[in-house]
Amino acid sequence: MIVTQAVTKTYGSSCVVDGVSLTLPAGGITSIIGPNGAGKSTLLSMISRLMSMDRGTVTVDGLDVTQTSSEVLAKRLSILRQDNHMTARLTVRDLVSFGRYPYSKGRLTADDKTHIDNAISYLNLTDLADRFLDELSGGQRQRAFVAMVLCQDTDYVLLDEPLNNLDMKHAMGMMKLVRRAANELGKTVVLVLHDINFASWYSDYIVAMKDGKVANQGPAPEMIRPEVLSAIYDMDIKVHDIGGQRISVYYE
Template identity: 60%
Template sequence: MAIEIKAINKSYGDKKVVDNVSVTIPKGAITSFIGPNGAGKSTLLAIISRLLSADSGDVFLNGQTLKQQKSADIAKQLAILKQSNHINLRLTVEDLVAFGRFPYSKGNLTKIDRTFIDNAIAYMGLDELRHQYIENLSGGQRQRAYIAMTLAQDTDYILLDEPLNNLDMKHSVQIMKVLRQLVTELNKTVVIVIHDINFASCYSDYIIAMKDGKLVQQGCVADMMRSDILQEIYNMPIPIQEIEQQRIAIYFRN
């Protein structure tokens, strides 16, 4: 058991953006949050990572509430990559990845820290770019650098808010393959907010659907990638076809 979310509520004024959500995110898997805009997915992810405070309810990480744990201890267990992850500093890839070691080094990098940095850069295929400035990278390269930063943080849990934003098909596939490898090769627990339900279908183990701040449906890919379930979530008919043993939503024809 990895992350337990119990009766989480969050409002902005009169608008309830997360409405009494309770769900358990399994360990050692990719869990994708799907749903229309304004469903509350990103807000819930921010609450799980303590970037936002819930109005009520609790998030449990390894059996303890976040409230019971120090921020420094949480940072050694859980890494978050926000949707807007641009840093207004002139940094190289190596500089950026080094930020992932801050919970341990506090800015004074040790030999062990540098080993984690080197391993993260290598794992993400960025060795040839390690001295390049972030601002000069393509969108896909930059996103891989940010994921390398979270890898260097060496947490069991990695949360990513719309990691495919502004990426073309090639780079989106590259990122999703990497996330899949983090689970199968490094036994990480990956949680993502994602709009493309076909990427969720092809790369996830578990899918959680939200709508209007509420939890609508949850389950394994086979249970969630069904026309009746998707119509309930998106208010439109979405036929499903099986292509090379993957369940694909044919929503672009409606």
């Protein structure tokens, strides 16, 4: 499991993440939600060691992320950043192969190539494997980046706003793939989401942040309630129960 203890990040006089302590469950999908500026992406970046923390600790299955070697950590935890644009002209296969770097150091083995082929197939990219990224649609390109992360073959997969710039159809397709990876591949997925409906439909556990702190957390059915969401977003939010299982959110 991922455990944060009093994690804090400040910029000048502004405290972006304020003493966050969390225990994120192993397995399934955990979504981090909250209004803009709540500190969601900053927290995810500190968990993955992409950003240093001013105070606090983060452990992944007991490994302190600040003390663990990059080689070891990269085999346990992978992250897809929000700003995942590539300047180099790469094919889908080239991009996905980067996920094997912690194992191959750039010298791909037969096992690495199998992982690459499997990740490309899993994200339904086989027909596009030799296409350049700048020739793909936004949804196809995003799937290629997720394939790269899955190719890294880590127990923990962190996704920072993976639905950015995707229309509703492609966003739903992406969430179905993430759900499938959690179920079939046994991944623990932690993602930052802005869309509460996607969080409600696909998450097992939800962490809500506000003003740099954890405002609330719990299993998805306990979090997707009008009184909980309205307090987090400072607006009137209604919840509609569909069939006793699925929940949709709308605003007034």
